[in-house]
Amino acid sequence: MTRGHNLKPMLIGAGGLAFLCAMDAVIKYLNRDHAVLIVVIGRYLLGTALAMVVWWGAGRPRLTREMWPAHLLRGAMIAASAFLFYWSLTVLTLAEAITLSFTAPLLTPPLAWAMLGEKMRWQNFAAGILGFIGVLVAVQGADIRGETRLLGLAAVSGAALTYAVALVLLRARAAADGSVVVTLMGAMVPLLMLTPALVFLPPELRVMPALTALPWFVLLGLLGNLGVQLLSRAYARADAQTLAPIEFTALPWAALFGWAFFGEGVAPAIWLGGGIIAAACLWSSRAAAPAH
Structure with missing residues (x-):
């Protein structure tokens, strides 16, 4: 693939x-x-229903035995990442949670190298570092003190790691299976894995x-x-490593939705960090990729 592509x-x-x-805001x-847990399961229940409609309309692409192991692993990573991230939203602002999750793009290149054999290119790694500098600028002044907020930070960190693994697995299957199958599996497998956990919820929360x-919930799906x-x-x-820095574009959206729907303040540092992030994405898009 060339630079222009x-x-x-x-x-x-x-x-x-x-x-x-937008889904995170909902x-x-x-x-x-x-x-x-109810929200997470609702998200994947409605997501599975909608994905099934699309799958049926697309001519019911085959779900083969060969594709299941990777999708089961990816589904487990999605389920863990979703639960940890959604829980963090109960104690952190939307912009904070999104910002603190931006370790995922930094983890993607080494994971893609280890799992897929992708050659690590210094331009993509450097773009990830530049993007993370933008995150550090944006998060200046954020208050993460207190036991509950520290647990929120830990939850976001765990979500970032599992999300990075899910992204690499997405790269591994997207071209072979197609977006219809990938979307269906990405909703159905987490639903099947998370639903049994309902028995552990206290009755008052069930x-x-x-x-x-x-x-x-329909909008979520x-x-x-x-x-x-x-x-x-x-x-x-x-x-995967070429696309990793686009994760940073979520920050301006999170800031906008947090301000518009929850009255969460948006510091000027967020917009400065967003500019740095945009520069990182542009740099990564111009990095030469292997010819296909």
């Missing part, structure tokens, strides 16, 4: 992340009145959502599926 998949992936950030809203909340569809298309066109 790198920008398009990055734009597609950035669009997917915008949908996923999740933060639902977390106010529902247990985190409350099903009211009918008035159902449109929000729709936003999540759109985001994963676009990301899978991006990862089918470019390798």
Whole structure:
């Protein structure tokens, strides 16, 4: 893939992340009145239903035995990352949680090298470092004191690691399986893995959502599926370390949604960091990739 071909998949992936950030805002809203596990399962239940409709309409692409091991592992990583990240939203602002999760792009190049044999290119690694500097600028002044907020920080760190592994596995299967199958598996497998955990919820938290909340859960499924569809298309066109810095584009979206829907302040440092992040993404998109 040549330099000129790198920008398009990055734009597609950035669009997917915008949908996923909107989904995170809906999740933060639902977390106010529902247990985190209920919200996570609701997200993947509606996501699976919508993905099944798309899968059926696409001619029911085959789900082969060969593809299951990778999708089971990816589903486990998605389930762990989702639960940890969604729980962090109960104690951190949306922009803080997104910002602190940006260790994932830094982890992607070495994981892609270890798991897929992708050659680590210094331009992509340096772009990731530059993007993370943007994160450090953006997070200046954030208050992460207190035991609960420290647990939130730990949860985001765990979510970043499992999310990075899921991204690498997405790259491994996106081109072979297609976005329809990848999206279906990315919703169905976490649903099957998380649903049994409902038995461990205290009875007072095992409350099903009211009918008035159902449109929000449908919106969760729709936003999540759109985001994963676009990301899978991006990862089918470019390798994992080239696309890693686009994760940083989630920060401006998180700041916007946090301000618009939750009244969370947006410090000037966030926008300065966002500019640095954008520069990192552009640099990564111009880095030469191996010819296909």
